[in-house]
Amino acid sequence: MTSKRAERVGDVGADRREQAAFLFQSGDRVLQGRGICARVETPASGGAHRDSLFLHSVEEAFARARQAGIAEPVIMGAIPFDTTRPSCLYVPREHAWVARPAPVSSAPVAPAQVREVRNLPSADGFCLAVEEAIEAFRRGELSKAVLSRIQEIHLAEPADVEAILANLARQNPTGYQFRIPLAEGGELVGVSPELLVRKQGARVHTNPLAGSAKRRADPQEDQRVARDLLESSKDHYEHRLVIEDIRQQLAPLCSRLDVPEGPSLLSTNAMWHLSTAIDGELADSRTSALQLACRLHPTPAVCGFPTAAARQLIQRIEPFDRGLFTGMVGWCDAQGNGEWVVTIRCGTVQGDWLRLFAGAGIVEASDPAAEWAEVTAKLGTMRAACGLLDEENPT
Numbered sequence: 001m002t003s004k005r006a007e008r009v010g011d012v013g014a015d016r017r018e019q020a021a022f023l024f025q026s027g028d029r030v031l032q033g034r035g036i037c038a039r040v041e042t043p044a045s046g047g048a049h050r051d052s053l054f055l056h057s058v059e060e061a062f063a064r065a066r067q068a069g070i071a072e073p074v075i076m077g078a079i080p081f082d083t084t085r086p087s088c089l090y091v092p093r094e095h096a097w098v099a100r101p102a103p104v105s106s107a108p109v110a111p112a113q114v115r116e117v118r119n120l121p122s123a124d125g126f127c128l129a130v131e132e133a134i135e136a137f138r139r140g141e142l143s144k145a146v147l148s149r150i151q152e153i154h155l156a157e158p159a160d161v162e163a164i165l166a167n168l169a170r171q172n173p174t175g176y177q178f179r180i181p182l183a184e185g186g187e188l189v190g191v192s193p194e195l196l197v198r199k200q201g202a203r204v205h206t207n208p209l210a211g212s213a214k215r216r217a218d219p220q221e222d223q224r225v226a227r228d229l230l231e232s233s234k235d236h237y238e239h240r241l242v243i244e245d246i247r248q249q250l251a252p253l254c255s256r257l258d259v260p261e262g263p264s265l266l267s268t269n270a271m272w273h274l275s276t277a278i279d280g281e282l283a284d285s286r287t288s289a290l291q292l293a294c295r296l297h298p299t300p301a302v303c304g305f306p307t308a309a310a311r312q313l314i315q316r317i318e319p320f321d322r323g324l325f326t327g328m329v330g331w332c333d334a335q336g337n338g339e340w341v342v343t344i345r346c347g348t349v350q351g352d353w354l355r356l357f358a359g360a361g362i363v364e365a366s367d368p369a370a371e372w373a374e375v376t377a378k379l380g381t382m383r384a385a386c387g388l389l390d391e392e393n394p395t
């Protein structure tokens, strides 16, 4: 097998290669990585299959790491929404699992000075897109599509990635926090609430989210919003499409698959979500976390249903390329154990530019203004971590 698939890292600047920092927090532990030993850019499409070019590239990267003296390599990084595009995966030169540090309770969020903000699309553009999607649902072309917005922010000074991560950890102490270097420079950072898949031995676990409501400052209001979400037929429908798709993907691979009857509530600092924790036992424990993630992606929580029609609609309507957003981010070891989360509540940081992302599932019963409010609230997680004012209450 040639070494072309797992790219050599000679073209990455020596400093960046040595200093690249990786982070993936899950539960009470953190996987930290430093330096780049091998990089995999092979697109992940076809990665559900053991003999795919993609999985061969990953194997090659592991082999190269072992030759370089890394006894138990892991691969970390991100895979884009469009899996025909290059992956952004690395075997770090060093890695270690450490206990998740207690978040600093009063880390000051220094207000960021902003030079320019670009919204893609505008509020009106987003609402028109939602209406266009609703028309397509009514014509029977599809049942659900996830539409999103991007905010590009030019800061007066370079962003401080360490400070953003500290703020994210304080805001969302239980989320899956991540930090991944980008091939083109800059970093992907965020704190996802959504587990695409975790695999340990034969055990498989996924925790899809779909159906959301913005949290309120007043505790009673907040509880009312949560109750309304739990009773909302629109949100249950949006959620059920995701669960049924995941069940269909996982059932043929599992000797046992436990799918709860209905969703429960999961909260972040900013949002309530409908959540279903699914647990299973793989019939063949050699199936890797990466294979499972590639099989599940894109779930209707980030694309829509049916997948192909939703993908086309997104391509036609969204005025930007999602890149890594709504792809997957995580890690996998050479035994195939690993965790991949959905790349949401995140952004890229490149010097003094931020590119922040948020999306929402649209169904026929969606209200365009409410969906805009939802994506704006979701964007608030990264905006707050970056020291930016609340868009809805910019006081």
Ligand SMILES: C=C(O[C@H]1C=CC=C(C(=O)O)[C@@H]1O)C(=O)O
Pocket (backbone or CB within 6 Å): 146, 194, 209, 210, 211, 212, 273, 300, 301, 302, 326, 344, 345, 357, 358, 359, 360, 361, 362, 378
């Ligand atoms: C695409 C996003 O959310 C997805 C995940 C959770 C809930 C969602 C929703 O309620 O629409 C979305 O499907 C995002 O947060 O950017």
